Amino acid sequence: MKILSILAAVIIFFTGTANAQDTSKTKYPVVVSFQSICCGVPSEKPVVYFITAFKKKNKIKLITADQIGPMGKEGEYYLAFSLRELSKKQKKLFVTGIKNINKLPDDPGILTIKESMEINTAEIPRRATIKKISF
Numbered sequence: 666m667k668i669l670s671i672l673a674a675v676i677i678f679f680t681g682t683a684n685a686q687d688t689s690k691t692k693y694p695v696v697v698s699f700q701s702i703c704c705g706v707p708s709e710k711p712v713v714y715f716i717t718a719f720k721k722k723n724k725i726k727l728i729t730a731d732q733i734g735p736m737g738k739e740g741e742y743y744l745a746f747s748l749r750e751l752s753k754k755q756k757k758l759f760v761t762g763i764k765n766i767n768k769l770p771d772d773p774g775i776l777t778i779k780e781s782m783e784i785n786t787a788e789i790p791r792r793a794t795i796k797k798i799s800f
Contacts (some may be wrong), residue, residue: 689785689786689787690783690784690785690786691731691745691747691783691784691786692781692782692783692784693731693745693746693747693781693782693783693784694746694747694748694756694760694780694781695745695746695748695759695760695763695764695778695779695780695781695782696743696744696745696746696778696779696782696784697712697743697744697746697763697766697776697777697778698741698742698743698775698776698777698778698779699734699740699741699742699743699744699774699776700737700741700774700775700776700777701737701739701740701741701773701774701775702773702774702775703739703773704739704773704774705739705740705773705774706739706740706741706742706773706774707768707769707772707773707774707775707776708768708769708772709744710769711766711767711768711769711776712744712763712766712776713800715762715763715766716728716800717800719758719759719762720800723751723755723758725750725751725755727750727799727800728746728748728750728751728759728799728800729746729747729749729750729797729798729799729800730744730745730746730747730797730798730800731743731744731745731747731795731796731797731798732744732745732795732796732797732798733745733784733789733793733794733795734793734794735790735792735793736789736790736793737790739774741774743784744798745782745784746759746763748760760780763778764778764780766778
């Protein structure tokens, strides 16, 4: 009987641990990554311009993102878009459009757009924060 109680406790512990780990992961339809090579990250201006134009064209009041960072020593960060406020068609248009954004010619660093990216909050740096921002 004692062995069954211990076995049940172990199973409950590992099941709870697995569930806790799953909740720290969030999958985003699109994530814009602002990376540095040596001298800082690129400007947000092209992304903000695209979002402003997209909202106007599609008559959307608000688009939100999770700003996650700093991810490194030079201010690297992510803009992770859940796109919950968009319809299925609008999500597809948004992802297609944002993938065509390029950084400004004289900007340092790299601008990368990734689709269907899963971010595990347990793996981001300790000093990083996750902050909701609105466009």
